[in-house]
Amino acid sequence: MTILDKIIAHKRQEVAERQSLVPVRRLEQSPYLQAQPLSLSRYLLRDDLSGIIAEFKRKSPSKGVINAHAPVERTTLGYMQAGAAALSVLTDTEFFGGRNEDLTTARRFNFCPILRKDFVLDEYQILEARSIGADAVLLIAAALTGAEVLRLGRFAKSLGLEVLLEIHNEAELDSALHPDAVTLVGVNNRNLHDFSVSLDTSGELARRIPAEFVKVTESGLTSAAEIEALRAVGYRGFLIGETFMRHSRPEKACAALVQQLRATEAITLM
Numbered sequence: 026m027t028i029l030d031k032i033i034a035h036k037r038q039e040v041a042e043r044q045s046l047v048p049v050r051r052l053e054q055s056p057y058l059q060a061q062p063l064s065l066s067r068y069l070l071r072d073d074l075s076g077i078i079a080e081f082k083r084k085s086p087s088k089g090v091i092n093a094h095a096p097v098e099r100t101t102l103g104y105m106q107a108g109a110a111a112l113s114v115l116t117d118t119e120f121f122g123g124r125n126e127d128l129t130t131a132r133r134f135n136f137c138p139i140l141r142k143d144f145v146l147d148e149y150q151i152l153e154a155r156s157i158g159a160d161a162v163l164l165i166a167a168a169l170t171g172a173e174v175l176r177l178g179r180f181a182k183s184l185g186l187e188v189l190l191e192i193h194n195e196a197e198l199d200s201a202l203h204p205d206a207v208t209l210v211g212v213n214n215r216n217l218h219d220f221s222v223s224l225d226t227s228g229e230l231a232r233r234i235p236a237e238f239v240k241v242t243e244s245g246l247t248s249a250a251e252i253e254a255l256r257a258v259g260y261r262g263f264l265i266g267e268t269f270m271r272h273s274r275p276e277k278a279c280a281a282l283v284q285q286l287r288a289t290e291a292i293t294l295m
């Protein structure tokens with residue numbers, strides 16, 4: 026049993042419980058449903074932004090507690106001020122120490138696309154994502170069938186949310202890539218069996234992802250040189266969590282990385 030299997034088993038139970046506590050009609054009353062979501066893909070394609078999706082995560086299965094004290098407001102606002110193009114907020118509690126309120130707080134303090142980072146299995150979670158102020162959701166190919174990606178992706182689209190499809194290999198790409206439902210493809214560099222990280226995964230899969238999808242590289246990124254190397258093979262989004270969150274002031278670590286990127290002159294107008 027992989028860590029993903031464990032997370033998914035727990036999530037199924039959690040979603041069933043939550044649905045009985047917070048019915049769909051309550052989610053539908055959220056004021057965020059009246060607002061127009063921001064486009065994550067458009068922000069990542071902007072040449073005047075860094076392409077960094079800065080993540081707020083307190084702990085993870087691979088690293089345990091990373092940062093239990095950073096406040097969501099100061100961190101996410103700091104990320105934006107530092108030059109991140111978008112935010113990712115972990116809302117899973119059991120394995121990542123997040124909560125829905127973290128995303129809502131980030132939403133209140135920021136005007137940029139926000140990805141709800143969670144383990145989506147059901148339409149309910151997508152409506153919930155919209156109701157807490159998210160602009161995009163993650164669908165993980167390793168946790169879903171191709172038909173489920175299509176169904177959930179279409180539902181997300183009907184609510185105005187973009188879908189970032191996460192893959193680890195070619196087989197997942199082939200089974201889950203539905204142009205009708207997916208806008209961005211994220212290659213996760215972390216092997217969920219042994220937690221090893223290899224940026225070669227992104228390097229190797231880049232040319233397999235059709236040009237119409239915005240390419241995002243996820244996990245294990247630590248430097249401007251790595252970002253530039255992956256930008257050169259077509260990536261426009263760079264999802265970074267731990268490299269920032271392991272600092273007591275994650276937003277300062279983000280600012281330092283954006284500075285390094287600026288020094289390479291890859292970002293012309295920032």
Ligand SMILES: O=C(O)c1ccccc1NCC(=O)[C@H](O)[C@H](O)COP(=O)(O)O
Nearest residue numbers: 085086087243244245246264265266267
């Ligand atoms: O981070 C983990 O340990 C993990 C384990 C199992 C499933 C997902 C996991 N992480 C979620 C993510 O995708 C990362 O938080 C994200 O890509 C950022 O990665 P990093 O920059 O390495 O924190």
